[in-house]
Amino acid sequence: MAAVESRDNQVVAAAPLLAELADIVGAAHVLSDPDLVAGYVTDWTGQWRGAAAAVVRPGDADEVAAVLAACHRAGWPVVPQGGNTGLVGGSIPMEGEILLSTTRLDQVETVDPVGRTIAAGAGVTVARAQAAARAHGLDFGVDLASRESATLGGIVATNAGGIRVVKHGDTRRQVVGVEAVxxxxxxxxxxxxxxxxxxxxxxxxLLTGSEGTLAVITRVLMRLVVPATETQVALVGVLDVGSALTLLDRLERAGRTLEAAELMTADGIALVRAVHGLRAPLSEDTEFVLLVEVSGGTLAEVLAEAPDLVIDAVVEPGPARRLWEYREAHTESISAESATPPLKLDISTPVGELASFLLGLDADLAALDPAPRAITFGHLGEGNMHVNLLDVPDDRREELTDLVLARVAAHGGSISAEHGVGRAKAQWIGLSRTEIDIDVMRSVRAALDPAKLLNPAILPS
Known part of the structure; x- marks a missing residue:
């Protein structure tokens, strides 16, 4: 009851501001009904459930500017949100902020096939950007499992990575220009x-990866890439992480271009098979399975020349969606099988440290009583792994987060590889940044938003 009363008080206090915002964007685009707001204030994982005075959905940059100016005059904080596919609570308002949704900024403006760029609104999804680029024989350099919902503004704000980083780099590498308020x-x-x-x-x-703390991104100008004409995809059973890394090295030295390189564990494959009713991808069970996609030549001959590394393998011509399903179904399967919102920790280590990090982490988790159920998978080429702990009760989430992130720091890694810091990791930022580094970030934020009205609860406070 107290929470309901608190929210009602917020709505009453915000009433004059909401009336002004309705004049700017139209009453239909200022949502305060709890049933309409609910989907915006609950994140994809189900872990973060917040409260907003209202959801405001401007239709263009002028309306975004007018909304932020009104909120600035009122001293009311604002949390920007794109497709709400984040995993760290970074776009979820918790204290009655105005949630500014960019989903109506959804125009694909131009595709320049000569300059190889796309100009689009922040609310355009990755899938739509891909389709627009492919209509001109080009492709969008960022790809991720949430492509149908994740927006361009969102991936820029979080500097998203995805499955093509090994070839094209992260989102920051694709950004040519921005419009932001x-x-x-x-x-x-x-x-x-x-x-x-x-x-x-x-x-x-600078704005790329700023998680909505410096400005609200409204339009983006991004690079496009020339897609490979033909690719081959393999699922490869390997004994250990070192074997997988050595195999990637041999593929590149043989003249193959890595399009993607994803590492999975036997436990992860078993979970995906159980949830989706898939048959075993290989004739032998192995501790690790590498999914690799290459262009510039065949896979079979290189694999055949590596009997010291390859226990078993299956190869198909790209896009090989049947093989990719074993990787892309991981996130959905983990959520389906966990009795609580899974604890998702997106981390990275130097590639040379990855094997020892995973061994140490397994030992750390096994020493706990009770030991949590863990599924780890990720982008091998960049040392970026997604550590997922299932069935974690609320009273153990901080303990387990601390354990994993401390192990990351011990191996010279980063507590956030591609999803941002958000709310989930704010208290651990010191594990990956020095106090001087954090102070400089605070100074940048204070220069652009001295009242700290944009996403006030995340990044350096």
Missing amino acids: LADGRVLTRWKHLAKDNVGYDLPG
């Missing part, structure tokens, strides 16, 4: 179709 309503536009533009600070790079 600052906390006080001013519109910042850095938008030039140039491969080289070395005037002053890299503001698009």
Whole structure:
């Protein structure tokens, strides 16, 4: 009852502001009914459930600017949100903030096949950007399992990675220009179709990965890539992480281009098979399974020349969706099988440290009583692993997060590889950044948003 009363008080206090916002975006796009708001204030994992004074859905950059200017005058904090596919609670309001949804900023403006760029609103999904690029014989350099819901503004705000980082790099590598609205309503536009533009600070790079704390991204100008004409995909059973890494090295030295390189464990494969009714992908069970996609030549001959590394393998021509299902079904299967919202920790280590990190982590978890059920998978080429702990009660989440992230720090890694810090990891930021580093980030934030109205609860406070 107290929570309901608190929310009602927020709505009453915000009433004059909400009336002003309704004049800006239209009453139909200011949502305060709890049933309509619920989907916006619960994250994809189900772990983060918050409260917003209202959800506001502007339709263009001018409306975003007017909304932020009004909130700035009222001193009311704002949490930006794209497709709400985040895994760390970074776009979930918790204290009655205004939630600013960018999903209506959904116009694909232009695809430039000569300059190989796409200009689009922040609310355009990754899948739509891919389709627009492919219509011109090009492709979008970022791909991830949530492509149908994740938005361009969201992946820029979190510097998303995905399954093609090994070839194209992360989202920051794809950003050419941005349009973004600052906390006080001013519109910042850095938008030039140039491969080289070395005037002053890299503001698009600064906003990429800022998680909505510096500005609200409204439009993006992003690079496109030339897709491989033919690829081959293999599921390869290997004994250990070192064997998988050595195999990737041999593939590249044989002239193959890595399009993707994903590592899975026997436990993860078994879970996916159980949930989706899939048959065993290989004739032999192995501790680790590598999914690798290459262009520039065949896979079979390289695999055949590596009997010291390959226990078993199956090869198909790309896109080989049957083989990819074993990898892409991991996240859904983990959520389906966990009795609680799974504890998802997206981390990275130096590639050379990955094997010892995983061995140490297994030992750390096994020493606990009760030992949590763990499923680990991820992007092998970048040392980026997703550690998922299932059936974790609320009173153990902090303990287990601390254990995993401390192990990451001990191996010189990062507590967040591609999902951001959000709310989930805010208290551990010191494991990956020095106090001077954090102080500089605070200074940047204070310069752009001195009242700290944009996403006030995350990143350095």
